Amino acid sequence: MALIVHKYGGTSMGSTERISNVAKRVAKWHRAGHQMVVVPSAMSGETNRLLGLAKELAPSSMGNAYGRELDMLAATGEQASSALLAIALQAEGVDAVSFAGWQVPIKTNSAFTKARIESIDDERVRAELNAGKVVIVTGFQGIDPDGHITTLGRGGSDTSAVAVAAALKAAECLIYTDVDGVYTTDPRVVPEARRLPLVSFEEMLEMASLGSKVLQIRSVEFAGKYKVPLRVLSSFTPWDIDLTEEAASGTLITFEEDEDMERAVVSGIAFNRDEAKIAVLGVPDTPGIAYQILGVVADANIEVDVIIQNVGKEGKTDFSFTVHRNDFQKALDLLKTEVLPKLGASEVVGDARICKVSIVGIGMRSHVGVASRMFKCMSDEGINIQMISTSEIKTSVVIDEKYMELAVRSLHREFELDQPVDTIAE
Amino acid sequence: MALIVHKYGGTSMGSTERISNVAKRVAKWHRAGHQMVVVPSAMSGETNRLLGLAKELAPSSMGNAYGRELDMLAATGEQASSALLAIALQAEGVDAVSFAGWQVPIKTNSAFTKARIESIDDERVRAELNAGKVVIVTGFQGIDPDGHITTLGRGGSDTSAVAVAAALKAAECLIYTDVDGVYTTDPRVVPEARRLPLVSFEEMLEMASLGSKVLQIRSVEFAGKYKVPLRVLSSFTPWDIDLTEEAASGTLITFEEDEDMERAVVSGIAFNRDEAKIAVLGVPDTPGIAYQILGVVADANIEVDVIIQNVGKEGKTDFSFTVHRNDFQKALDLLKTEVLPKLGASEVVGDARICKVSIVGIGMRSHVGVASRMFKCMSDEGINIQMISTSEIKTSVVIDEKYMELAVRSLHREFELDQPVDTIAE
CATH class of the missing domain: 3.30.2130.10 (VC0802-like)
Structure with missing residues (x-):
């Protein structure tokens, strides 16, 4: 019975059917006695849709001048998907509550569209966990010292999940994605490529910086800095597979170097x-x-x-x-x-x-x-x-x-x- | 030179082209020297789209149990349209900033999906106005005493606009909509129906309660309570019509009973x-x-x-x-x-x-x-x-x-x- 953080990418949240499956998976973990925090991305395509609207209004809007408003705009994607996941969990009979970045709060600097997390207040999340709820925290976003909404840049939800896991001292942060782990190399090039059950965060850092796209490099840096055990695993396994089996699947990115292995x-x-x-x-x-x-x-x-x-x-x-x-x-x-x-x-x-x-x-x-x-x-x-x-x-x-x-x-x-x-x- | 609040409905915000026209209209008022606060609704169809997703996840979700999350979800519609309008204004060369309900803050009670505004803090908005910016405030939403996002219920953006105008002691609150004012009766039934240049807020209140759909009855009650002069006018006149002509168009809903008229x-x-x-x-x-x-x-x-x-x-x-x-x-x-x-x-x-x-x-x-x-x-x-x-x-x-x-x-x-x-x- 531990405090576990799950992170689901945009593809996993891509339709109400998929959101419902995420809810069923999270409910399974919750019912097994774990305290669950979930960090979802926006529904796939939503961030691009929103930023596309901005671009229609101001073709040059991707510059810095528009940053504050682009963040205000883009942050709605994760707020909506988080609320939908809370609703799906409630429909499963699990008490759940969603928090936007500013509600946690996840405090960042003021670098709009590419902000960095500075601190996370764990009080509110912990209180809801202790009340027996699943807590959903929007990925990708935070609030700056002046009360403006910020976003962490593309792929920032991975970083949000790791940062939340670090702040809560979670036992593990599980990144559910569309691949089932980290491979010895790209299986499209080498069919014999094998999934690594375990990889050190330094190796992961090198692989990410070398172009392996499984995890955002910033989230790996964060995990290393705060020693958060990270697991990359597939969100496309059936939600009702045995929890013990699921918990051991994928690739564990560990900071423990002295393991006897x-x-x-x-x-x-x-x-x-x-x-x-x-x-x-x-x-x-x-x-x-x-x-x-x-x-x-x-x-x-x-x-x-x-x-x-x-x-x-x-x-x-x-x-x-x-x-x-x-x-x-x-x-x-x-x-x-x-x-x-x-x-x-x-x-x-x-x-x-x-x-x-x-x-x-x-x-x-x-x-x-x-x-x-x-x-x-x-x-x-x-x-x-x-x-x-x-x-x-x-x-x-x-x-x-x-x-x-x-x-x-x-x-x-x-x-x-x-x-x-x-x-x-x- | 006065402080003016504009409110634009979902139809007026229904596409990037229309948002761009709203921006041009607001810029015209701003350049004429007015301090401008704009309250937009969500883009037409957006609120229904979001609540439709919720309904797919939980067919019974329109009940009270889901209220908090439905508000979290629905509030994103106005946040996105407000940010888009700020971007459109900036593209017009007008400095603009958007605030979500919680950022103002617009304080409400905790009646999710049908909250009532309790107070509005005008400090932050006023500071941005004094810095020469157009301030965009999301309609329809607020924050409750526990820091949860609330919404005011359907048509709540009218109420938001009037409440913001009252808090800022605006000279006038202009409600831009798809009709060009209040008529003696429905022109579809009586072709000779005339637009009323002036109507008292008590008459407006009776008409609203009797089924005339020009304004939400709560917004009229609010206007009456705080003596906010309200004007209902068309958002489909060309944005570049003469400002004096525009300012005198539509129907003024006035609380002044002793006018010599x-x-x-x-x-x-x-x-x-x-x-x-x-x-x-x-x-x-x-x-x-x-x-x-x-x-x-x-x-x-x-x-x-x-x-x-x-x-x-x-x-x-x-x-x-x-x-x-x-x-x-x-x-x-x-x-x-x-x-x-x-x-x-x-x-x-x-x-x-x-x-x-x-x-x-x-x-x-x-x-x-x-x-x-x-x-x-x-x-x-x-x-x-x-x-x-x-x-x-x-x-x-x-x-x-x-x-x-x-x-x-x-x-x-x-x-x-x-x-x-x-x-x-x-």
Whole structure:
């Protein structure tokens, strides 16, 4: 008997029939004796519908000037779905109450359309839980110090759920979504991909930042910071499956590192073809070069991912980095017109047909030679590595995008990710 | 240069194009130097859509048990339309801010789905007005003492607008709607019906209670109580018509009784075919009879309108009253089974094919013989009067419903309502 937070995405709330199924599932947990807090997203399509209306009225409305009113508008989606879920629960005979962000309150800063949660008052929610009610808290929204409604930006409901779970010191936060967990890699690329029963939040963080779309990266950061056990599981299993079975399904994202468990060296393969590579060649090898090149890029609000500077030779060096493919042309033009003449570099070259493939695993910390095993695998397949970037639990390579599937499949096999974790010989 | 409140109904807010026109109209008033507060309804159809979803989840949800969540749900309609209007105004270059009921706050009691406004805090609205902004306040909703969202019930946005105007001591509250004012009677029945440039709030109150649907009766009561000058006007005139012309259009509902103006004896003819007549015949003429009959009806939550008791004869009397046509059969059955045997009355008879026609006019106070002029008019047309009910500024007759149009047209002519008011010889 514990305090549990459930989060349901827009697809799970997409029709009254689905809302009714969510209510039945929550009622099952409630009847099993758990104190239940539920954080729903808006019904699928609703946020887009509302923001579409705003765009008709003010084509430029997605800028900051309209932020306060866009939040006022968009926040209605979650308020409506939360009230509907409360009604569905009451129809199931379960006492339930819904709270908008400002009613909890979920306090945020004033960065409209992308606000950050600053604190959550748990008193009101706890009082209703103690009165035996299921408490529904709108995802995605809060209230700023001046009493304005704010929203957390797309996918913010995951963050809301984790933040509410942290504030209430919930035993677990269950994120119900349209996939049944976190996989060793995308099953559309590697059919042998396996669901991971357990993944560390640091691995999850790397996977999310590498483009795995299961969870919003901010919610994972939050879970890590406040040590909230997170579980990703499917909302499409029948609502009446055995609760014990359901509670053990999906993928548990845990912050416990000292667990006595077998760990694979590599937990997953992430990949991303949204990037493009830019190289500035023949740059004078003097201090301040990185800033002179990347400062211009940063000023144009272009985010840079992998950065590489080769060891210099004859006073010259090559400097390469990757940007999002959407920013590729803009970054290239900037460098050609503003940086090249000033630096006296010889050339700026770019390639948009690249991809990034990464191996992620907390086991890499204690196992040497994992990266070189990756490089050998690429070499065996005849894949040329263009850039390399490493962190404590991740190694990424940039390669020609035409080799992406081949690289992912080979690495998946190389690190035996198609085998259940407990049969791996370490 | 005054503080003006505009209220726009759901039809006026029914599409982004219409919202944009509302914004242009409000911007015109703002640019003329007025401090503007706007109270919009939800986009037409939105409230029904939301409550329809609730009904799918819980067919019995329109009862009181679900009230809190229904209000949470329905209140999103006005929050969204208010934010959209703020965005449209900003797109017009006018600084605007929207406030939900709880943000003002508009404080109500806790009667969910039919709450009553208890007080309005004007500080926040006034501060934004003084900062040069147009302030948009959601209609239809408020917050109760426990911080729950409440709604005022259907048509509540009119009441919100009047209440906001009262709290801010606005110079005038303009209700923009799909008719261009209050008419001497329904133009669909009498093509010669004229728009009244001016009507007293007491006359308006009588007309509203008699079934004229231009304004919600509660908003008129509110306007009378707080002496808010109300104007009903069309939202379908082009937004760019001359402001002075617009400000003088429609019908002004005024609380000023001592104005130096010509007054017609009768201002309007109201009618209502939603009623049915019930008569209890041969009732013992003893004290407590009215209570014994109507107590049973009231206990069944049936509202009674006209009530008549004839002078008794030989210790017996007849007792008649009207109820809403929907309640007719229920009331009839109740009286036959519960009242008739107990009272020893001789018979209960009913007729659902009746209607009520009323003349309304503040001039009736100072003019004798108005009622008899009405009765003579009915007599001249050969219309039998079945019941009569009078108040200080109204006389109603119950007649066979087949004579309704004839009665309304004859009375309209009799009281010269087809003539401009300033040409009437009194």
